[in-house]
Amino acid sequence: MTLPLSDKEYKRRIQAWTMYDWANSAFATTILAAVLPIYFSKVAGATLPSAARATAIWSTGLSLSLAIIAVLSPILGTISDVMRGKKRFLAAFTGLGILSTALLVGVERGDWVLASILAILGRIGFNGSLTFYDALLPHVARPEDQDAVSARGYAMGYLGGGLLLAINVVMIQFLPGTWGARLSFLSVAIWWAVFTLPILLTVPEPLTASAKLKPGEGIVSASFKRLGETLRDIRHYRQLFEYLLAFLLYNDGIGTIIGVAAIYGTELGMGSTELILALLLVQFVGIPYSLIFGRLPNTADRRRPIYLAFILFNVIALPLTGIVGAQVLPGDFIGGMPARFETTAAAYGEGSYSPTDGTLQAANTQNTITVPAAQLGAEQDALYVQTPDVDARFEFSFNGEQVSLLYSLGPDGGIWAVELDGQPLLGEDGQPMQIDSYSPTVRYDEATTILAPAAGQHTLSLVVLPQSNPQSSGHLLSVGQLMVLPAARKSNLGAIIAMILLVEAVGLAFAFLTGRRFFSGLATQMNTKNGILLSLGIYAMIAVWGYILNSVIEFWFLAWMVAVVQGGSQALSRSLYAAMSPASKSGEFFGLFSVMDKFSSLIGPLMFAAAGFYFGSSRPAVLSLILLFVLGGWLLTRVDVEAGKRVAQSESAG
Numbered sequence: 001m002t003l004p005l006s007d008k009e010y011k012r013r014i015q016a017w018t019m020y021d022w023a024n025s026a027f028a029t030t031i032l033a034a035v036l037p038i039y040f041s042k043v044a045g046a047t048l049p050s051a052a053r054a055t056a057i058w059s060t061g062l063s064l065s066l067a068i069i070a071v072l073s074p075i076l077g078t079i080s081d082v083m084r085g086k087k088r089f090l091a092a093f094t095g096l097g098i099l100s101t102a103l104l105v106g107v108e109r110g111d112w113v114l115a116s117i118l119a120i121l122g123r124i125g126f127n128g129s130l131t132f133y134d135a136l137l138p139h140v141a142r143p144e145d146q147d148a149v150s151a152r153g154y155a156m157g158y159l160g161g162g163l164l165l166a167i168n169v170v171m172i173q174f175l176p177g178t179w180g181a182r183l184s185f186l187s188v189a190i191w192w193a194v195f196t197l198p199i200l201l202t203v204p205e206p207l208t209a210s211a212k213l214k215p216g217e218g219i220v221s222a223s224f225k226r227l228g229e230t231l232r233d234i235r236h237y238r239q240l241f242e243y244l245l246a247f248l249l250y251n252d253g254i255g256t257i258i259g260v261a262a263i264y265g266t267e268l269g270m271g272s273t274e275l276i277l278a279l280l281l282v283q284f285v286g287i288p289y290s291l292i293f294g295r296l297p298n299t300a301d302r303r304r305p306i307y308l309a310f311i312l313f314n315v316i317a318l319p320l321t322g323i324v325g326a327q328v329l330p331g332d333f334i335g336g337m338p339a340r341f342e343t344t345a346a347a348y349g350e351g352s353y354s355p356t357d358g359t360l361q362a363a364n365t366q367n368t369i370t371v372p373a374a375q376l377g378a379e380q381d382a383l384y385v386q387t388p389d390v391d392a393r394f395e396f397s398f399n400g401e402q403v404s405l406l407y408s409l410g411p412d413g414g415i416w417a418v419e420l421d422g423q424p425l426l427g428e429d430g431q432p433m434q435i436d437s438y439s440p441t442v443r444y445d446e447a448t449t450i451l452a453p454a455a456g457q458h459t460l461s462l463v464v465l466p467q468s469n470p471q472s473s474g475h476l477l478s479v480g481q482l483m484v485l486p487a488a489r490k491s492n493l494g495a496i497i498a499m500i501l502l503v504e505a506v507g508l509a510f511a512f513l514t515g516r517r518f519f520s521g522l523a524t525q526m527n528t529k530n531g532i533l534l535s536l537g538i539y540a541m542i543a544v545w546g547y548i549l550n551s552v553i554e555f556w557f558l559a560w561m562v563a564v565v566q567g568g569s570q571a572l573s574r575s576l577y578a579a580m581s582p583a584s585k586s587g588e589f590f591g592l593f594s595v596m597d598k599f600s601s602l603i604g605p606l607m608f609a610a611a612g613f614y615f616g617s618s619r620p621a622v623l624s625l626i627l628l629f630v631l632g633g634w635l636l637t638r639v640d641v642e643a644g645k646r647v648a649q650s651e652s653a654g
Contacts, residue, residue, distance in 0.1 A: 010142075014149055016202035017140045020133050021153040023195035024094075025161030026188045027126050029283070030168050031101060036119065039181045044107050044115035050445040054112065061116045065123035072124075073131045073590075086139075087205045090132040094196050097125025102189035105182045110441075133199075134574060135590040138583045139206040144298070146578055147528050151294020151571035155287045158567060162283040164191050206583070239644030240580045242635060244593070247573055250536050250632025252603045253625045254569060257542065257562065264546070264618050265555060269337065269486050277493070278559040285563035293535070293568025294575075296526040304523040306515035313507040314564050315538055319545050321503055322557030326550070335491030335552020341484060347399040347457045352483045394462045398484045401455040405435075405462075406481035408444045413437030414475035419461035420452055435462075437478065438471060444480070455487060491552035499553075500560055528576045529641050535569035536633040540626050547623040580644035582651035603628070 030036070037058060045054030076089055100122035107115045141149040168187060172180035261279070292307045301307075326334050343349035396403070416435040418425045424432040435448060452458050460482075464475045526534070538561065545558055581589040607628070611621035 013140050013203050014145075014152070016198035017133075017136060018149065018153040018156045019195050020199045021157035022160030023192050024097075024126060024129065024133075025157035026164040026191045027097060027101060027122065028157075029161035029165040030184055030188050031104075031119075031122060032126075034165055035168060035172070035181055035184050036104070036115075039107075039178070040112065040115055040119070043109050043178055043181070045112040046439065046443065047110040047441040048112060049443060051447075057112065057116060058119075061120045062123065065120045066127070068120075069124050069127040069131075072128065076128070076131070084205055086132045086135050087200065087203070090129055090136070091196075091200055093125045093128035093132065094192070095125070097122050097129060098189045098193050098196075100125060101192065102186055104185035107182070107185075108178070131590050131593075134578070134593065136199075136203060136206070137574065138578045138581065140203060143579060144300070146575040147297045147531075147572055148291075148294040150575035150578070151290045151568060154567040154571040155290040155294075158283050158286045158290065160191075160195070162280065164188065165283075166280070237644075237647060239640050239647065240577075240589075243577065243580060243639045243641075243644065246632045246635035246639065247577070247593075248632075249603070249628050249635065250532075250539075251570075251573065253539060253543075253628035253632065254566070256607075256625055256628075257539070257546075257622075258566070261559075261562075264622065269489055278556060281556070282559055282563040282566065285560060286567040289564045290567030290571055293531055293565070294571055296523075296531045297528045297572070299524075303515075304526060305519040306511045308523045308526060309515035309519045310507055310511035311534070311564065312519070313510050314504075314561065315541065317503050317507060318500075318557050318561045318564075319541065321499065322549075322554045323545075325499065325553050325557075329553070332490040333492050333495065333553075335489040335555075337550055338487035338489065341398075341400040341455070341487060344399050344457065347397040348484055349399045350484050350486055352481060353396075394479060396460045396482055397457070398460065398482075399457045400484040401452050401487055402485040403450045403452075403460055404481075404483040404485055405448050405450060405479065406483075407435070407437060407446050407448075408442065408478045408480060409437050409439035409446055410442045410476060410478070411438070411440055412476045413439060413478065415465045417463040417465050418450060419463060420450075421459055422461070425450065434465070437476065440471075449485070489552050493552075493556075496553050496556050500557060527641070528572050528579070529636065529639065531572045532569060532576065533633055533636060535565040535572070536629045536636075538565045539569070540629045543622055543625045543629070547619050576641065580641065580648050582648045584651065 040058050041051050041054040045051075045057065048054050048057070100118045104115065104118050104122075107118070137146060137150060164187065168180075168184035171184055171187070174180065175183065265278070289311075292311065295301050296304060296307055296311075298304065326336065331338070341349040343351075414437060416437065418433040418435065427433040433450075437446075450460060462479065466475075542558060542561055542565075545554070545561075549555060549558060577590075577593055581593075607621070607624050611618075611624045615621070
């Protein structure tokens with residue numbers, strides 16, 4: 001006879017389960033998103049021919065790891081059901097991820113093979129552990145609590161991943177050389193290991209198992225047999241698999257918005273500071289909204305009308321305030337698109353130019369060297385002007401504020417001084433700016449941005465200094481491309497954040513004053529399925545707004561709107577799947593869920609890329625994502641959730 005679980009022990013298990021979201025999200029933020037991709041390109045892949053080659057290798061490793069885990073998840077999930085080993089598989093994959101992440105501390109310059117192997121193993125460990133972590137949800141939380149518990153896990157993940165990422169950013173800024181990044185990798189491993197202990201020590205292994213092994217039958221063969229029976233008997237789980245198809249589509253749209261947000265903002269001319277802060281905003285603001293969405297379906301929560309009123313207020317007030325503000329407030333306040341820098345008789349305006357548009361002048365003479373075509377190299381689809389002369393000066397006149405410089409590194413590279421209008425240009429450290437083009441191996445497509453103190457007509461000079469790198473065999477000046485960038489958007493971020501907080505304060509007052517009076521009837525309709533449909537409607541609005549936005553203030557209001565739905569939509573999706581999955585087969589079914597989750601990162605990026613190539617802009621590509629939300633939402637409306645739950649309960653009872 002099993003003793004009933006006390007409320008205290010029930011809460012302890014839920015807390016332990018949600019802490020694993022806190023633990024593994026450090027890997028998602030620091031390793032997958034922020035630090036390791038840049039470190040791989042700049043340091044581990046420094047001996048590769050170009051940054052593009054490093055990116056290609058990184059992407060290949062990502063695809064390989066996703067393919068491996070997509071194959072393993074349903075098989076190992078089924079095995080974990082038969083042998084009652086969900087926690088053992090969770091511990092094994094977590095251990096693989098932690099060990100691989102910790103070993104990244106030893107990756108130095110040129111170790112791209114080692115970094116690739118460790119990154120692949122780390123991603124396999126991370127994604128594999130999530131399969132068994134999710135599979136524990138129906139065993140940890142009661143059916144009526146699964147929405148809130150799933151949302152709480154996402155909220156903990158946002159908080160934990162964001163906190164460690166903030167710490168790691170500080171480490172990278174203040175520790176010398178590459179030690180900031182390398183110790184960040186080690187900190188992720190320690191964080192992941194320490195905060196995994198609660199789930200391993202507190203949450204018991206589920207006691208349910210849906211099949212007994214026959215005499216002489218092995219665990220692996222029995223697991224494959226049962227997985228095959230499930231796939232053959234797909235009609236029995238019709239509602240669940242219809243939901244999986246809907247999830248495949250709409251989650252693809254959600255993942256694409258998350259993945260392309262930064263590069264889309266860059267294309268629109270948003271500064272790196274705005275982009276980084278906006279991403280951190282989504283990370284932390286998503287915490288309370290995840291909890292709110294998780295409580296919307298809870299019929300026992302009397303504050304549901306208030307939660308719903310607050311969300312609906314945001315859906316209307318955020319775009320309205322952002323769009324109107326972009327139209328009526330001053331350009332320097334809202335970060336509108338500045339006027340274009342035009343080409344003049346004496347200087348080039350916005351655009352990309354080859355180095356032959358400048359002049360290459362010999363040292364201590366006033367004669368301009370004419371560079372014959374035979375001396376121009378066509379390396380990596382870019383032209384390179386080269387000179388071995390010490391003090392040789394390359395000059396380029398431009399009309400603008402920022403110039404992006406594309407150059408190459410090599411064993412005969414020298415040190416270049418950067419001058420603007422004949423005077424040394426000072427860097428962020430207050431010292432004269434220099435570019436060291438030495439590398440023991442040849443590498444193309446290195447880039448740096450040169451910022452003038454003020455917009456206008458300037459002359460950029462690159463001068464080969466006599467004190468070349470002692471390791472270098474020459475003083476090569478190798479320039480591939482010059483690009484005059486558009487004017488930087490000017491905005492008042494402090495005032496924009498204050499406006500958003502004012503909108504939220506008004507929204508809270510509106511929700512408390514009107515929620516129970518006007519939204520009680522609608523709140524009774526907010527089950528898990530309708531909560532997801534609400535989030536998809538908001539995402540469709542986000543796609544439309546993303547198509548038309550053209551200011552920093554709109555970008556920030558849009559980022560806040562993404563934070564409203566991002567965690568909640570994913571949390572409710574996980575709990576709805578758990579409710580329609582047999583608890584006795586949770587490992588098997590969450591293995592299938594993991595496969596769909598991996599495939600849902602395929603369609604959206606392809607649509608985005610196709611639209612971008614066809615239209616020459618990412619704006620129509622963002623708009624095209626509406627199709628995924630509409631189709632996914634339509635399929636979700638056809639899912640009979642109650643019928644799916646009855647099948648799951650019957651299967652577990654049998």
